Amino acid sequence: MKERKIKLCGMEEAARYVENGMRIATGGFSVYQKPMAFVHELIRQKKKNLTLVGSTHSIDADMLIGAGCLSKIETSYVGLEKFGLAKNFRRAYEGGEIEVVHYSEMMAWDRFLAERERMPFYTVDFLGGSDILNKNPEIKPFRCPMTGRQMYAVPAANVDVAIVHVHAADQYGNALIQGRHMMPQSMNAAITRGCETVIVTAEKIISNEEIRAQAENTIVPAFKTTCVVHAPFGSHPTPTLLASRTDEGFFRYYADISGTKETFQRFLDRYIYGTKSFSEYLQFIGKEKLEELKRGI
Amino acid sequence: MINYTLEELLAADMSRTFKDGELGFTGLATGKAAATYITNIPLAAMELAKRTHAPNLDIWLCGVYANADWSSLDRMPESEFEQEMMYLPCEAQEYDYPATPYAARGGEVSFGFGSGVQVDKEGNINSVCIGDCRRPKVALVGSIFLTEHMALFGREYIMMPHHERRNFVEKVDYISGVGFPGGRDGRAKLGLRGGGPAYIYTPRCIFSFDEAGKIYVKSIHPGVTKQEVIDNTGFDLGNLDNVPTTPPPTEEELRILREEVDPKGILLRMDHR
Numbered sequence: 001m002k003e004r005k006i007k008l009c010g011m012e013e014a015a016r017y018v019e020n021g022m023r024i025a026t027g028g029f030s031v032y033q034k035p036m037a038f039v040h041e042l043i044r045q046k047k048k049n050l051t052l053v054g055s056t057h058s059i060d061a062d063m064l065i066g067a068g069c070l071s072k073i074e075t076s077y078v079g080l081e082k083f084g085l086a087k088n089f090r091r092a093y094e095g096g097e098i099e100v101v102h103y104s105e106m107m108a109w110d111r112f113l114a115e116r117e118r119m120p121f122y123t124v125d126f127l128g129g130s131d132i133l134n135k136n137p138e139i140k141p142f143r144c145p146m147t148g149r150q151m152y153a154v155p156a157a158n159v160d161v162a163i164v165h166v167h168a169a170d171q172y173g174n175a176l177i178q179g180r181h182m183m184p185q186s187m188n189a190a191i192t193r194g195c196e197t198v199i200v201t202a203e204k205i206i207s208n209e210e211i212r213a214q215a216e217n218t219i220v221p222a223f224k225t226t227c228v229v230h231a232p233f234g235s236h237p238t239p240t241l242l243a244s245r246t247d248e249g250f251f252r253y254y255a256d257i258s259g260t261k262e263t264f265q266r267f268l269d270r271y272i273y274g275t276k277s278f279s280e281y282l283q284f285i286g287k288e289k290l291e292e293l294k295r296g297i
Numbered sequence: 298m299i300n301y302t303l304e305e306l307l308a309a310d311m312s313r314t315f316k317d318g319e320l321g322f323t324g325l326a327t328g329k330a331a332a333t334y335i336t337n338i339p340l341a342a343m344e345l346a347k348r349t350h351a352p353n354l355d356i357w358l359c360g361v362y363a364n365a366d367w368s369s370l371d372r373m374p375e376s377e378f379e380q381e382m383m384y385l386p387c388e389a390q391e392y393d394y395p396a397t398p399y400a401a402r403g404g405e406v407s408f409g410f411g412s413g414v415q416v417d418k419e420g421n422i423n424s425v426c427i428g429d430c431r432r433p434k435v436a437l438v439g440s441i442f443l444t445e446h447m448a449l450f451g452r453e454y455i456m457m458p459h460h461e462r463r464n465f466v467e468k469v470d471y472i473s474g475v476g477f478p479g480g481r482d483g484r485a486k487l488g489l490r491g492g493g494p495a496y497i498y499t500p501r502c503i504f505s506f507d508e509a510g511k512i513y514v515k516s517i518h519p520g521v522t523k524q525e526v527i528d529n530t531g532f533d534l535g536n537l538d539n540v541p542t543t544p545p546p547t548e549e550e551l552r553i554l555r556e557e558v559d560p561k562g563i564l565l566r567m568d569h570r
Contacts, residue, residue: 241383
């Protein structure tokens with residue numbers, strides 16, 4: 001008898017689903033619950049010409065840009081919120097090294113709804129007069145066939161690979177969301193719905209029985225998941241709900257070291273190229289710090 | 298003579314513009330000046346209005362938390378989705394995003410608060426870049442939710458923590474949020490359902506837009522000269538001779554702000570008290 005497929009694999013293997021030139025989406029929102037362990041592996045594997053698609057981005061985009069992995073980003077925000085500007089993004093955008101396509105925040109989510117429905121576009125009526133519309137030839141104006149009103153067709157996200165980091169999953173690829181949660185966790189749901197290749201990284205791998213005991217919280221059912229990777233602290237330095245907090249000190253350090261190309265190169269050499277895996281990177285962060293990030297959660 | 302701060306002046310003035318039964322929307326901005334103007338002054342103003350003429354004003358924070366209770370906080374949170382925020386006491390908490398599409402798209406948000414690095418005489422705002430957006434001189438953070446604010450909300454309060462010539466320009470370099478290009482008629486032709494900018498609050502004055510959609514100076518703050526406003530605005534303001542002074546907060550408004558709305562001084566600074 002054949003056994004049910006175990007989708008658990010290593011980060012190195014999972015990152016190979018991303019090929020040069022692909023369109024990818026990272027889950028989470030802004031500076032929260034970003035799949036950073038996966039981002040690191042993309043950098044280690046020196047991916048090129050990727051397009052990052054989403055609603056709000058922070059260190060995920062900034063690190064990929066600084067490492068030369070992205071040629072394009074489609075987003076409504078790249079910044080580090082209270083930790084300041086995303087300096088690699090800023091440098092690359094001002095230097096003409098990356099194409100930035102500006103979408104507004106809600107519309108950027110709409111693109112994933114279109115993808116979920118397998119529709120080529122989402123209908124939006126609120127773009128008239130904006131440069132979001134005027135500077136983006138991919139958004140097509142059309143007349144509403146019902147009312148004659150001016151509408152705009154916003155292209156579906158069209159993502160090749162979606163990557164989300166969750167607090168728990170099983171080896172078959174069932175991934176959990178917390179019953180009480182917030183927007184970054186909702187984003188994880190949104191980007192996986194329409195995508196053919198979904199990679200789940202998880203703080204912990206739990207048994208199928210434990211999943212069954214709270215089936216109402218399964219946000220990515222196994223059939224949607226391509227592979228699942230065990231990645232403790234896999235969103236560091238961004239927080240994961242019910243798992244770890246923001247590493248504020250590291251974020252400030254990152255905001256500082258990404259200030260110039262030279263210092264950022266030293267960061268990459270030490271923390272990413274100089275380590276074989278995310279768990280090796282976590283040794284730099286240190287046990288004490290990691291325990292502190294879990295305290296009171 | 299009552300002592301009050303600029304922030305109290307703005308909060309009190311703004312609170313009088315809210316109507317009973319409205320729905321106000323604001324996010325948690327980061328950075329001291331931005332947080333003061335985009336989050337703290339609006340929250341203080343809305344809480345003041347609730348305690349005076351608008352008990353049915355509902356406040357939505359981050360589009361997630363309805364009528365949150367601040368009294369348990371000792372400082373304003375700086376992160377919208379840190380775990381602690383999930384337990385902020387409130388009446389309703391939206392889980393799924395966009396948490397507010399039914400309210401935003403449905404035209405149920407009465408007003409919101411936004412900002413940008415540039416605002417122009419048509420009331421357009423820019424948070425994307427300085428220079429050409431294909432290769433900008435200065436890259437900013439992006440449009441975020443401003444496009445939706447300016448297009449879908451009943452009205453928008455543009456909150457500008459800095460009022461210098463470089464912030465108040467003839468024409469913004471990138472239109473993140475649309476004001477009144479070609480006046481109110483021009484805006485109507487764009488098919489936008491929301492009302493667009495209603496006021497611009499700055500440390501020097503308050504702007505508004507007339508029936509034609511033309512910007513004007515509504516009032517100048519006590520202690521600020523007309524010449525100062527002219528010198529620090531990058532477009533022509535016309536004759537300011539009849540512009541009134543921004544009315545100071547009343548004793549009762551100050552008492553409510555200080556004793557009821559913000560007794561710990563987490564919204565507005567307390568150094569004057």
